[in-house]
Amino acid sequence: EVQLVESGGGLVQVGGSLRLSCAASGFTFDDYNIAWFRQAPGKEREGVSCISTDDGSTYYADSVKGRFTISSENAKNTVYLQMNSLKPEDTAVYYCAAAPPLLRVDSKVVHSTTPFVGYDYWGQGTQVTVSS
Secondary structure (H helix, E strand, O other), X not given: OOEEEEEOOEEEEOOOOEEEEEEEEOOOHHHOEEEEEEEOXXXXXXXXXXXXXXXXXXXXXXXXXXXXXXXXXXXXXXXXEEEOOOOHHHOEEEEEEEEOOOEEEOOEEEOOOOOOOOOOEEOOOEEEEEEO
């Protein structure tokens, strides 16, 4: 079965850094897009960053652009989110999610060009708290 397991959350001071990990299993890793979402109490879930594990293309929400970096270590079926210059507003539960291909054409996978679409599989979440 598809499994996504997040780790690396914790408590950090303003301006500090954390690296989140998402370990994936149960599917062909290179066929899926992987994304990080977050949700703070009383707020809607928002997409943070996503990556194509095939070609390495990435997307970032404006709120984290220049501070966060998403990357993929395909040999370990793992995606990371390096978070630098953390702010109190980054405090949230962070979720890893996986999007299967929309279809296959000529043995190539096709995904939506719109970010944060089609994420059917989710991890359990990891808490990130940024203290001031």
